Amino acid sequence: MKFTLKKRERNTSARRGTLVTPHGVIETPIFMPVGTHAAMKAMTPTQVRETGAQIILSNTYHLHLRPGEDLVAKAGGLHAFMAWDGPILTDSGGFQVFSLPNKRITDDGAYFRHEITGEEIFLDPARAMAIQEALGADIIMAFDECIPYPCDRKYAAISTRKTLRWAELCKKAHTRKDQALFGIVQGSVFEDLRALCAKELVQMDFPGYAIGGVSVGEGLELLKRVVEYTAPFLPDDKPRYLMGVGLPEDILESVERGIDMFDCVIPTRYARSATLFTNRGRIRLTNRKYRRDFYPVDPNCSCYTCRNFTRAYLHHLFNANEVLSAILSSIHNVHFYLNMMAEIRRAIEEERFSEYKRTFLDSYLKGK
Ligand SMILES: Nc1nc2c(CCc3ccccc3)c3nc[nH]c3cc2c(=O)[nH]1
Numbered sequence: 001m002k003f004t005l006k007k008r009e010r011n012t013s014a015r016r017g018t019l020v021t022p023h024g025v026i027e028t029p030i031f032m033p034v035g036t037h038a039a040m041k042a043m044t045p046t047q048v049r050e051t052g053a054q055i056i057l058s059n060t061y062h063l064h065l066r067p068g069e070d071l072v073a074k075a076g077g078l079h080a081f082m083a084w085d086g087p088i089l090t091d092s093g094g095f096q097v098f099s100l101p102n103k104r105i106t107d108d109g110a111y112f113r114h115e116i117t118g119e120e121i122f123l124d125p126a127r128a129m130a131i132q133e134a135l136g137a138d139i140i141m142a143f144d145e146c147i148p149y150p151c152d153r154k155y156a157a158i159s160t161r162k163t164l165r166w167a168e169l170c171k172k173a174h175t176r177k178d179q180a181l182f183g184i185v186q187g188s189v190f191e192d193l194r195a196l197c198a199k200e201l202v203q204m205d206f207p208g209y210a211i212g213g214v215s216v217g218e219g220l221e222l223l224k225r226v227v228e229y230t231a232p233f234l235p236d237d238k239p240r241y242l243m244g245v246g247l248p249e250d251i252l253e254s255v256e257r258g259i260d261m262f263d264c265v266i267p268t269r270y271a272r273s274a275t276l277f278t279n280r281g282r283i284r285l286t287n288r289k290y291r292r293d294f295y296p297v298d299p300n301c302s303c304y305t306c307r308n309f310t311r312a313y314l315h316h317l318f319n320a321n322e323v324l325s326a327i328l329s330s331i332h333n334v335h336f337y338l339n340m341m342a343e344i345r346r347a348i349e350e351e352r353f354s355e356y357k358r359t360f361l362d363s364y365l366k367g368k
């Protein structure tokens with residue numbers, strides 16, 4: 001996998017790059033929609049492609065539980081199984097397991113109860129690598145512990161050291177050369193732990209790095225600080241992925257601080273609960289005020305939904321509990337995010353990112 005920096009902004013750390021993977025080229029900064037169970041919810045691969053999505057995410061933890069990585073491997077891997085011929089990234093299962101109620105975390109890994117069969121399952125670096133190699137994603141993530149927020153410094157220090165040891169084990173266990181293994185920086189909100197973790201990961205030399213342990217309730221101010229003091233320790237010529245981020249404003253602040261890759265369930269999850277993004281803020285389509293509103297969701301949007309339907313029609317679909325409401329809203333929200341990323345890439349190329357960010361936020365946050 002090859003990352004090439006094409007442009008650096010003069011007065012911010014925003015950067016424009018190209019990431020070449022075995023399943024295609026990714027233009028960065030990029031947003032990666034999440035398809036947890038090897039499926040983008042309420043969207044076909046063709047519809048996902050039409051939104052401008054270049055890479056999608058799937059989940060090791062969920063796919064290990066059901067249908068199992070062996071079945072996916074027998075189907076020819078994730079790309080064949082879900083008919084997505086573009087790049088795919090899978091998470092290691094670290095985050096998903098640590099958010100489970102009944103799990104036991106040891107120095108070696110995590111024991112948890114299978115939500116469906118009740119059997120005890122054990123995930124550790126070697127297993128996380130084996131599962132992701134069987135699934136066949138182009139980018140795979142190290143098995144880490146996502147430190148909850150808030151947490152005391154002592155716990156954060158111990159956990160960060162464990163994540164570093166696990167990163168070493170992942171690197172040893174990872175054999176498939178056509179898959180890029182990204183290291184994940186932890187350290188909670190402690191600047192020295194973040195620096196130590198980043199430096200030691202860089203010593204291990206990964207093809208890309210993620211900043212983890214964020215988007216766990218710390219809020220935008222702390223998120224900005226964590227990115228500000230962690231990103232500079234990461235190599236300039238390797239991709240930087242900020243996990244689980246985020247709202248449009250979080251993404252803009254993080255692009256400014258040198259992040260290349262983002263993922264978040266927000267656009268697809270909010271779509272299904274009738275919250276849609278527009279360049280003048282979010283709207284709740286179940287609100288009665290849209291009953292007779294015959295404008296498109298966002299008059300400036302060029303997506304299939306905005307070209308063919310009105311707010312009144314979507315309001316009706318949600319009220320009638322029509323499946324089409326989830327499909328049309330997901331198409332719009334994913335398109336909105338990816339269109340914003342395309343505008344960000346152009347703004348960086350034309351050296352006007354700061355102005356783009358200000359204009360976007362003025363309109364988006366103040367509904368101007
Ligand atoms: N391994 C890991 N994953 C995280 C995710 C899931 C991202 C993901 C990747 C691929 C598919 C789905 C989700 C986080 N989401 C919000 N905050 C997050 C933090 C972490 C983290 O610290 N470590």
Ligand SMILES: [Zn+2]
Pocket residue numbers: 297298301302303304305306307331332335
């Ligand atoms: Zn639209």
